[in-house]
Amino acid sequence: MHKLRIAIRRSLRGWSLPKAPTGMRWVIFDDGRVAFLAPKDYAMHRELDETVAVHPPGKDSGITLRFSLHTRPLHPQMPADIAEKFVTDHAASEGLPLTRLNDRIFLTESREAIWPDRTVLMHYWQIGAGRILVVCSATVWGEDRESEVVRRALSIVPTIIESFRLT
Numbered sequence: 001m002h003k004l005r006i007a008i009r010r011s012l013r014g015w016s017l018p019k020a021p022t023g024m025r026w027v028i029f030d031d032g033r034v035a036f037l038a039p040k041d042y043a044m045h046r047e048l049d050e051t052v053a054v055h056p057p058g059k060d061s062g063i064t065l066r067f068s069l070h071t072r073p074l075h076p077q078m079p080a081d082i083a084e085k086f087v088t089d090h091a092a093s094e095g096l097p098l099t100r101l102n103d104r105i106f107l108t109e110s111r112e113a114i115w116p117d118r119t120v121l122m123h124y125w126q127i128g129a130g131r132i133l134v135v136c137s138a139t140v141w142g143e144d145r146e147s148e149v150v151r152r153a154l155s156i157v158p159t160i161i162e163s164f165r166l167t
Contacts, residue, residue: 017167024159027052028167029069034132036067037163039156056149062142063153067160070133083128090126104129106161121145123154127161134164 017026017035024037029050038044042054050069055061073082084105091098091107099106106127113122121140127133136157140150 017165027054027067029067031069031071031074033071033074033167034069034134035163035165035167036134036160038160056153058149060142061149061153062140062144062147063150064139064141065153065157065160066137066139068135068137070135073131073133075131078131080130081128083131083133085128086133087126087128101162104132104161104164115141123157125157125161127164129164130166132164132166136160 020026020037020040023040025040026035027038027044028035029052030046031050038054039056041057043057044052044054046052047066050071051066053064053066055064070083072078073086079085087105087107088098090096094109096107096109099108104127106125109124111122113120118141123138123140125136127136138154138157142150144150
């Protein structure tokens with residue numbers, strides 16, 4: 001049913017995404033309005049509340065990237081820059097630096113979190129692009145936080161941030 005809804009929306013809008021770069025694929029949130037690029041070989045699953053999780057191939061990659069779309073800012077009655085304002089306000093209240101790209105803004109936070117069986121390293125990005133608000137988290141749960149797999153997964157996050165777009 002979900003794929004049918006997206007197909008109908010695409011046909012009604014005359015919508016299409018550009019061809020994904022080599023090694024990447026487009027991922028569309030269940031809402032059908034926002035897409036982003038992710039590595040083609042990454043495993044993916046969907047969680048509750050418009051969250052998509054991806055991770056490098058292999059059972060024990062040591063890292064999971066989660067992308068959570070906040071749909072309220074997408075409503076037409078919201079200001080055109082509502083998501084960017086939200087990210088800017090959060091950065092100001094927490095004393096966090098902002099990174100500005102052509103048409104979006106984002107902030108980064110990192111901290112350790114306690115899980116029942118281990119301490120994990122968490123990286124967070126809040127991305128605002130017009131009305132698109134996405135929170136990304138990287139859970140580094142493996143023992144080797146500096147592994148090549150973890151470093152590569154973290155290095156792909158800026159490409160993903162730049163790729164968020166309305167469909």
